[in-house]
Amino acid sequence: MTALDTSPLLTDLGRQTRRAARHLATLSHDDRHGALEAIATALEAATPEILAANAADCEAAIRADLPKALYARLQLSPSKLKSAIAGVGDVAKLPDPLGHVQIHRELDQGLILKRITCPLGVLGIIFEARPDALIQITSLAIKSGNGVILKGGSEALQSCQTLTRIIQQAITPTAVPADGVQLLTTRAEIRALLTLEDYVDLIIPRGSNEFVRYIQDNTRIPVLGHADGICHLYIDQFADLEMAIALTLDAKTQYPAACNAIETLLIHEAIAPQLLPPLVAALEAQGVELRGDAATQAITPMATATDGDWGTEYSDLILAIKIVPDLAAALDHINTYGSKHTEAIVTEDGAIAQEFQQNVDAAGVFHNCSTRFADGFRYGFGAEVGISTAQIPPRGPVGLEGLITYKYQLTGSGHIAATYSGDQAKPFTHRDLA
Known part of the structure; x- marks a missing residue:
């Protein structure tokens, strides 16, 4: 199947994820917290199944002579899986990143400005191996009210399919829409995903420097990540x-x-x-x-x-x-x-x-x-979506703060801009409020 063949399908999937993300952004902290608890419980219960799927991926990787470094990232040991599941619980316990009033300012009497944190929208996560990254990123996406489209490497296909199915089943009874977590499974879908600028707000690649540079060079969607770890x-x-x-x-x-x-x-x-x-x-x-x-x-x-x-x-x-x-x-x-x-x-x-x-x-x-x-879990972020080496924030291990943005809300009572311009312009008060 070519990238052109998959584009209409990816467009539909992007539209579904965007719709789910808009709903997810309106949910309460308790709703999102409950979904994360359900995910942690389901993953723990399915540990044998997850490890078996990963073992099958590892066996195929050995036959394919997967590079040593990539194999190390692919292998999901019991301790690594346990740590990833613990990370879901840690993310659930973090303070709600949404709805924080960063600026509360009176521009003039009765004209009040607020800057409030809100989700980015839809995240496109592309990673080589690293099935534990799927767990970390999904938990951070739900906590921050974002939809997520995941694309793992072919070497981790069975692991990723198993993890995604368990996560989707876990959140189905909760208020979090299952369409908010999607998994792509073919290489051709990567290029199609990189064209979905109308539906995807941020691409986060995790893998080799060549892989990350390929992503950075082939999309107009903002990319968060690092190419080298020297x-x-x-x-x-x-x-x-x-x-x-x-x-x-x-x-x-x-x-x-x-x-x-x-x-x-x-x-x-x-x-x-x-x-x-x-x-x-x-x-x-x-x-x-x-x-x-x-x-x-x-x-x-x-x-x-x-x-x-x-x-x-x-x-x-x-x-x-x-x-x-x-x-x-x-x-x-x-x-x-x-x-x-x-x-x-x-x-x-x-x-x-x-x-x-x-x-x-x-x-x-x-x-x-x-x-x-240098790790989000060790920094107390619960988990990380990746590490950014950019000069502008977010920088270093990126947790919840890298998955939120803000909007300005202005409330008045018939205020018009003409009042504040010209020779008789009324001055602004610009008074910060509690």
Whole structure:
């Protein structure tokens, strides 16, 4: 089936989702909360079925020789599923993001302006593997009053179909319309989805840098996401060595396929001779392939890091190492090759840490902790729809705040603009109200 064949079908689906989203936006917080509780309960009850569907996807992925990083994202372990279900409950407990009065202002007597938060409308979510992302995004969409059209990768087809069916069945008895959660299943539907600017308000892609760039280049719908996750850890000369080793191991090996895992390690030259031997031994014990610059190789033998390594997101147990003369050199390297995702420094010098955090241009800048904390669930957002490296908000892990917008409501009693213009113009009071 071609994209042209699916366009009329996708148009109808987009129209249905838009209609459902408009209804969802009018529901009370209790209605949306009840739907999320129903989803969490249903997913927990269906855990064996979900894991079986995912196991079938994983078996097919092995036969298809799916890349290692993508397979890691596809695999839904019992603990990962349990965490995702817990995230639904956490999202349900969050304060209602809708109906907040951000501005309450008297423009003149009897002419009152309010700015009130409201849903975006319909979200188009396109992701490779990551069946747990379907759970996270759907819960955030319902909480924020948005409809959602989901498109998972073909490698996660059975997992996504099973999860969507369970979620739709769970919300059917609730006030949330089942048409507010839709699933696409074919590759051709992606291009058709990207043309639905009349029905879809935001596209959120989650996957490889090539995948995200394809989405960004092929739609007029606003896109929230990041193309690369090239993260660095800089070990300063005043670092605690034991802490530096522990943080490096966690940031590289705890989940190497994640976009917040480090790809390059920068080490101050004053500490490198003392740090590198035990650090290299610890990394190699975890199966990490190391690539170093000439200064690093002079201390510890390893493969040569090329210029291309500094700009590569491995998403695997591969780490490039570079020795730098000072903080300025580290900052220059990070701001040259970093993807504005997450950067970290290990140091006991507070002034150096502050200078690092002020001068690194990234959505997350950490001191003495692993880059793996760059995550919506760990930030207390309940879950995340993705991570944005854009300069304008939302930035970093995006939770509910990235799925809402606002509208201006103005109430008067026959006020006309002519009263406030011309030689005899009446002045505005512009008085903020409680």
